[in-house]
Amino acid sequence: xxxxxxxxxxxxxxxxxxxxxxxxxxxxxxxxxxxxxxxxxxxxxxxxxxxxxxxxxxxxxxxxxxxxxxxxxxxxxxxxxxxxxxxxxxxxxxxxxxxxxxxxxxxxxxxxxxxxxxxxxxxxxxxxxxxxxxxxxxxxxxxxxxxxxxxxxxxxxxxxxxx
Numbered sequence: 001x002x003x004x005x006x007x008x009x010x011x012x013x014x015x016x017x018x019x020x021x022x023x024x025x026x027x028x029x030x031x032x033x034x035x036x037x038x039x040x041x042x043x044x045x046x047x048x049x050x051x052x053x054x055x056x057x058x059x060x061x062x063x064x065x066x067x068x069x070x071x072x073x074x075x076x077x078x079x080x081x082x083x084x085x086x087x088x089x090x091x092x093x094x095x096x097x098x099x100x101x102x103x104x105x106x107x108x109x110x111x112x113x114x115x116x117x118x119x120x121x122x123x124x125x126x127x128x129x130x131x132x133x134x135x136x137x138x139x140x141x142x143x144x145x146x147x148x149x150x151x152x153x154x155x156x157x158x159x160x161x162x163x
Contacts, residue, residue, distance in 0.1 A: 034056040037135055045069070057134050057136070063084075
């Protein structure tokens, strides 16, 4: 192969590699799968005697499902949604963010962001190396209770999203 042909072949390979990197694919939860997670989280909280709201958001933080139990406080839908949004946005649990954003910590300024909610109950939904979104629960007697219900919701769909 001549140097000219070799250079053309290398240029073509480089252009092909750049074209392949110009787009990407993501996996998303179906609404039905998101609903299973939300219903399971709501039911887990009910069994513990808590009236809560549960939100499931996609990886961009857009709400897919929002459920509010009959006697959950009027603030709980917004809080659950913001917990889910926060977990999805930062790709970490809101419990962990609560610890890392305390006054005096290097990330404390994040608490000034609109919608940022650093209280337990927001967890990332991931499986098979993919982030699908997050779930947020609000209304339990503290972040640990909300976390346990969110975890139940994730566990209910774990087999469906692991591949």
